[in-house]
Amino acid sequence: MSTMRLHLFIAFVLAAALSSAARANDALWALLEKGGQVVLIRHGLTTPGVGDPAGFKPGDCITQRNLVDEGRREAERLGAALRAHKVPVARVLSSPWCRCLETARIAFGIDPAVDDALSNLFDNSSNRDRQVAAFRKLVASAPKQGNLFLVTHGSTTAAFTGINQGTAEMVIVTPEGGDRYRVAGRLAVR
Numbered sequence: 001m002s003t004m005r006l007h008l009f010i011a012f013v014l015a016a017a018l019s020s021a022a023r024a025n026d027a028l029w030a031l032l033e034k035g036g037q038v039v040l041i042r043h044g045l046t047t048p049g050v051g052d053p054a055g056f057k058p059g060d061c062i063t064q065r066n067l068v069d070e071g072r073r074e075a076e077r078l079g080a081a082l083r084a085h086k087v088p089v090a091r092v093l094s095s096p097w098c099r100c101l102e103t104a105r106i107a108f109g110i111d112p113a114v115d116d117a118l119s120n121l122f123d124n125s126s127n128r129d130r131q132v133a134a135f136r137k138l139v140a141s142a143p144k145q146g147n148l149f150l151v152t153h154g155s156t157t158a159a160f161t162g163i164n165q166g167t168a169e170m171v172i173v174t175p176e177g178g179d180r181y182r183v184a185g186r187l188a189v190r
Contacts, residue, residue, distance in 0.1 A: 028172055028185045032087045037147045038139050038173040038181065040157045041078070041107070043099040044071030045167045051122050052097075058119075061098035071099070074168035074189075075106035081189040082107070090146025093138070095119050095153060103168065104151040112151060122155040135160050136179035 031037060046065040057063045067075070082089070094104045095118035104112040117134030121127065142148050158164050161183050163171050172184040 025187060028187050029085045029087075031172065031174070031184055032082075032147060033085060035088050035090070035146045036142060036144055036175070037184065038142050038175060039147055039149045040160065040165070040171040040173065041103065041149060041151045042154050042157060042165045042167055042169055043067070043095075043097070043103040043151060044074040044106075046071055046099050052120070058096050064098050067099050067102050071103070071167060072106055075103045077189045078103075078168050078170075079107035079109065088146040090143035090148055092149045092151065093118060094151040095156070097153070100151045100153070104149075107151075107168075108149070115150075118150055118152040118156060120153040120155060121159050122153065128159055131156065132159055136181075139173060139175050139181045140179045142175045 032039070044067050046067055049065050052064050055063055089108060092104050092108050092110060092112040093115040094100045094112040096114045096116065097120055100118070101112065101114070104110070115134075115138070117131050117138060119127065119131065121131065138148065138150065154165055157171055161171055161173065163183065163186065165171050165186060166188055169186060169188040171186045173181045174184045175181050
């Protein structure tokens with residue numbers, strides 16, 4: 001195969017992949033517009049590090065890793081995209097960690113209710129089973145009108161869904177009755 005043909009082939013494959021991804025994103029936005037979904041959002045970008053600093057206290061933002069300016073911009077873009085797509089919001093719940101609360105406030109323009117089921121599981125795996133059970137109850141209580149938004153942590157979303165999501169990325173979960181659910185997909189707003 002000549003170099004020109006190889007470049008054309010690569011360009012075709014990339015264009016097809018981008019078109020496929022755009023169709024998948026359109027389908028997820030349409031699903032959100034209809035409502036009835038549970039949406040897990042990882043907080044925006046934070047100060048560098050892994051986990052929280054020694055001496056961390058859940059109610060004291062100074063002791064935690066918090067959003068940086070880019071994390072705030074991610075939350076703003078997320079909120080703008082939800083509004084542009086006219087995604088109905090029934091409820092917003094957040095982890096008690098400050099970075100999640102701030103992400104929710106910026107994206108949705110409200111003070112979210114706090115739910116311990118959304119707490120960070122990083123370095124706290126002893127709560128995993130209890131939190132996963134509580135998450136399943138949240139899914140079972142998903143609204144028929146609007147969507148339930150859960151602002152949480154990457155480690156917590158991974159425990160619920162097996163997905164390691166990016167900052168301010170949405171993982172859309174479709175309730176299937178009882179405490180069962182399926183992952184419909186993921187959306188990142190850039």
